[in-house]
Amino acid sequence: MQNTQTISPHEIAHFTQMAKDWWDPKGSSRPLHLLNPLRISFIKQEIQKHLKPIMLDFKPFENLHILDVGCGGGILSEPLYRLGANVAGIDATKSLIDIAQKHAEEQNLKIAYHATSLEDFNPNDQFDVIIASEILEHVDSLELFISLLSKLLKPTGLLIISTLNRTPLSYLKAIIGAEYLLKLIPVGTHQWSKFIKPSELNQIMRQNNLNISTLQGMKFNPINEKWSFCDNLSTNYCASFIKT
């Protein structure tokens, strides 16, 4: 049966629960806030490699049209905007988009947020860069989702993702460790069965004319709360793809 939906009501209900403390530094989204410097570094590095060899220190993304898919309350959209990008953020959870909008307005950040699923999103233009960070593992039909992303991307555009690998170790660390033992994120945030092996992801990407450029492991140290890059892909990883 062909899936026509990319997001389930169950996922939306879960994230609606998390909306209230989205911007609380000590709240349930703390690990996402902490991930920001590392994923921005990765995004900067990939954009520099493929789209903009020369960048300004504080405005490296100037003149780029970037889509943040599954933007939630705007934790990643805001830095992208501050770094000079023209940013659109979409999320299927309406209450999170409301929070993102309010938070951006209070700081006079001009980010175009839309409460919509990917399949219902119809922008006027394609994007230079699409970012799907910590969202693929919440998606219902990955094939459909990726094909929609590919259509929204300009030719030679860049797709950047970060997600979780489906391995025994990721079950131990991301589910047992992060949700139950350390309580870093609310129980039920992740379903291990929806985690994605890089090889599976790459196969779907190829079917949609997206060629892998970089594949990079990431790890979190709960003691000093620092994210860093690593060679190990067994739990968290990020990757970049070029549209051909």
Add this chain to the structure above:
Amino acid sequence: MPESDEKLAHNIAIKSYDIILIGAGPVGLTMAITLAQNGFKIALVEKAPLSFIEQPQHDGRGYALSYGTIMIFKALGLWHFIENIASPIRSIHVQENKTPCYLNFEADQINAAAAMGFLVESHILRDMLWHGYVEQKDNITLITEAEILDFKQDPHQAIIHLNDQILSAPLLIAADGRHSSFKQRLNIQSKTFPYNHHALVTRFKHEKPHNHRAYEYFYPAGPFAILPLMGNESSLVWCDKPEIVTTLKTLNNDDFAAHIYERFSDLGTISCNADRFSYPLSAILSEKLYQGRVVLLGDAAQAIHPVAGQGLNLGMRGLAELAEHIVNARLHGQDWGDSFVLDAYQKKILSTRRKFFILMHGLVKLYDIDFKPLSMIRNIGLGLVNRLPPLKHAMMREAMGAGSKQPKLMRGETLIAK
């Protein structure tokens, strides 16, 4: 929206900056220069008149600049202004009273630098910073004789009302001294450790060359330190009971010189003709270093005993950490006044200052007690440290600010890779 409310009520425009900095003392001014060099638009707010910053006067104080502090000035391109008038400290002699045991630190015992630090009089240091400010004028709006009538903050910005203008910024740095008004406004509690002595500071001439040696003597009434200036001249810090300090201050030059000579005759005859200044001494430690969008820096965060001249160096270390976190945040598109940035700074500084404070406060309090058996233990301690090179070198490196995990500026690096 707070902005339009403010405008309505006061009918004056709010000027927004990247950062508001309160206090143009040595640490505040250096921070303004650092951030301005890295592209931040700064409002520097000082209650003293412009002449205080533009033409600094001699106030008796000298700063023993550590290796780490000098690296910061080098990284900022400021050191060349005073390189030739700063006096190197090549060795330090630490001794209790007149007992025979002592601890001797020699610069060449560690490889980091030829000198352990440099002694610079306060007005010379502030003159260097004025030159640094002039170079960064485009990014620093200096507001002197400023009176802060009101302060408020919301989740995204700090706002201050001055006589004729309102300023806002996502971050306010309070480098407004040991009696910080922002600490009071925010109700941030401090621990105060009063010492039962005052400090008398001045400089004097001596017959023989000092060979760039500093002397630290610990007397029951308080530490007594001689620090090398240029030529046959040294800076004196004499800590003693308040009434004795008052008497010393009123003596004529010859009598005062005789009193110094009585305690210190290593460098021959002594002559005095400089002004003498006195200061009460206490250590004040803030219990936290930020609240909302206000962060404490320098003496506002912690003021310690000047026994080893480490107060400014500790403030400069805080500056290096805070500046690095702020610039890093901006390079990653983060809000540089949010709690992730300020919390990281607070964590680093609280742990560093714990080490510093235990060392400095412990040293002063330990020597406060005039009790023979304790005195013996102290001397054995000094003797032991003197004979254990690894321990001594570790102490020296820490005091010099050349320890292992230093922030970028203290390693002489710029904050944005070139």
